Amino acid sequence: MTSWLVNQQPGNLTPDRAGPGGTVVVMNLPSDGSPSSVRVGLLGCGHVGAALVALVAERRPEIARRRALDLEVVRIAVRNTAIDRDVPVSGDSFTTDAASVVSDPDVDVIVEVMGGIEPARELVSTALAAGKPVVTANKDLLANHGAELYALAEANGVDLLFEAAVAGAIPIMRPLRESLAGEPINRVMGIVNGTTNFILSRMAADGASYVDALVEAQNLGYAESDPTADVEGYDAGAKVAVIATVAFGAMVVAGDVYHEGISGITQADIELAADLQHCIKLLAVAERTVADDGEPQIGVRVHPTLVPLDHPLASVNGSFNAVFVESAAAGDLMLYGRGAGGRPTASAVLGDLIDASANMARGHGATIGTLEQVRIAPIDDVVSAFYLNIEVDDRPGVLASVATVFGEHGVSIRSMEQEGLGGEARLVFITHGARERDLRATLDELRSLEAVRAVGSVLRVIGD
């Protein structure tokens, strides 16, 4: 085992200070007085991994004092050992052989922040099978292979914790798993992708075009040079699969999630939404629904959404994330914070690491509970309110013919406004809740009407 460059031995800890004021109690350390040693093997040392090593070094004395755990990162697997990662660990802790970190008898706990499916899946599986707790920030791994990994953790009685996999530093997994464990959760709606929220916030605040806002996000490092995973909703889709699994106790995978991205959102959409006292957010939604045959279903989807300006999610701007939980007994909850970044994500990993270490010291792991079988709702079954923007001929009788089409398909209209005149005329509708399949049939028939020149944006709406 290698030693720390930063020398922070528990024996050097400052004793509790005696202060002059306030009622005071000092609780007992474990009976022998010394913190339990926890040797951490780290898989991956990018932004999050390096931030974690630094954070563990900074916080080691206080964690030893307050939690009786002496955390030490002893081995780190990286792809290239030649890169200087500027972390307070000696160079010989690094290896390119990740499997040797997992199997090292001097490693007690594994932290996986390498990302991707393989070899992460293989390494995490091996660790769990060997009875080593695992903390991971890997949403793709969980959204695709969560079932087998949770089962493996359960079977071996060890922790598999993943607070950092969704919404970075925001404590959402633990509240869903524990605080709300007695709670029938009906729906979770999240702004869980900072890149798209930054882009939409810029479009709303500054009148920027989608392309200009995307380029700005790329220049600031918020968006990748290939932004597909963010802007088309794949990143948010993997996260909402993980959220749904924990919130509903049912296995949901990335492939179950319906998604639409934001690349089609125009400045005109943003302005029309603002006229209606709404903003546009890319929401990841997980909800319980009931199928036509009366069986419960889970709907999981990611799409741009009109959010009323007085809804708490409307005030989540820039690269911030938030998760809004609607539950029967607790009512509405929202958890807001930094969804990405090395230090915030590392902070969430460290919280899990402390939890896993404490459980290990006590000889058992936590559990996400028994997962159930529930059908995934086909998108056709999903009920939403919709915003529609339809270009029409500006002459008497047009509204009546358009409204008739809505009515024939059972889609009820909540509000309508005409915008523009003559060749610029368009009708802007917001519907009451309608089934996706009925709305699509409505759109198909509207497109066939002579008076309808084009069907513009169609966006879902929350609220009411």
Place this chain on the structure above:
Amino acid sequence: MTSWLVNQQPGNLTPDRAGPGGTVVVMNLPSDGSPSSVRVGLLGCGHVGAALVALVAERRPEIARRRALDLEVVRIAVRNTAIDRDVPVSGDSFTTDAASVVSDPDVDVIVEVMGGIEPARELVSTALAAGKPVVTANKDLLANHGAELYALAEANGVDLLFEAAVAGAIPIMRPLRESLAGEPINRVMGIVNGTTNFILSRMAADGASYVDALVEAQNLGYAESDPTADVEGYDAGAKVAVIATVAFGAMVVAGDVYHEGISGITQADIELAADLQHCIKLLAVAERTVADDGEPQIGVRVHPTLVPLDHPLASVNGSFNAVFVESAAAGDLMLYGRGAGGRPTASAVLGDLIDASANMARGHGATIGTLEQVRIAPIDDVVSAFYLNIEVDDRPGVLASVATVFGEHGVSIRSMEQEGLGGEARLVFITHGARERDLRATLDELRSLEAVRAVGSVLRVIGD
């Protein structure tokens, strides 16, 4: 032991359904296949207690299935057994002898929702000493006798959980205790009293006077007929003492908290704040500071505060609560939701009850960790930005003489506006961060200036 009127035996649970869609996994129940029995003794059966009994009955099958715990409320202590509480428990479960509930060998876990200090303190102590986990929603008990109770829980290796004691259904205690355990928290600011937030929201939204808004709150049942505990900040003060204890791992009691209430806030203050793009909220603040001698201190205070309109706390309106956490690594977090009400509070109690029961089944309790001794900062030492509203003679040279007084006391001015003319003239200042004692000395000297007719409202400001 009495049986349920609602017959929900675990043996009757519907087996897991086989669904046609999605990847699916069913995890193992405990090896013998049956959930662990957990018999709950309830102390108090008001709004929260009655809601808890109903919630346990509703959720019992799912908790048995998902968490392998069979929860049953078997005994209930009340002051008056003659009142029909309309809960799904047989009448002979009720008793006026609370001590007999705690000592009953058929009771495994105690839930205390009776409120007040005694006999709650005595009963909770007895339960913990007997090795029975306790879940409580009693902020006053914890804010006054937390030290001895946490120590008793620690010494007996059982849980003392209290998520419901602060901000109702909002999961704040568990994230502070666990998710952020590795996190240096610098400051926590909460809107933790729904009554005062309702009153201030009405004053801002409708131009209501303080008295009219208070009467409306009383009519709606949000405020007591004697509203002192809410409007003068005592309720929020007890809550912030509990928050500070958990956030900083240091014992803080209600008596340590400085408080100012909202009864002096006028409609003019609300309007002037709005002109400056701020709203006024009653904030409960807990922060780490450093004393003049370099020693760490904890500041705990409750007071009306100007909050910038673009701060997430500004969007917390009506009877909602929110807690905003500023931490070094995780960045800013906010947790938002229902702070009161029978069902929301009972939901938080049930989350704790499941957690305590699961820990009991595994043979150990959780812990809030080792509490440290830290000094409480005297209010004189606290640094805030201030808003001041000063009525002055409207003549040349007055601003210079006023500004000189600020400068002499080391209070730096961030912005100044003159409002009104002639006999209505006043100067509205916002300062940079200033020590309370320097600001008070400034005010004393300002009052002695001939050109100053009166010093109006003085309020703290957050932001920047």
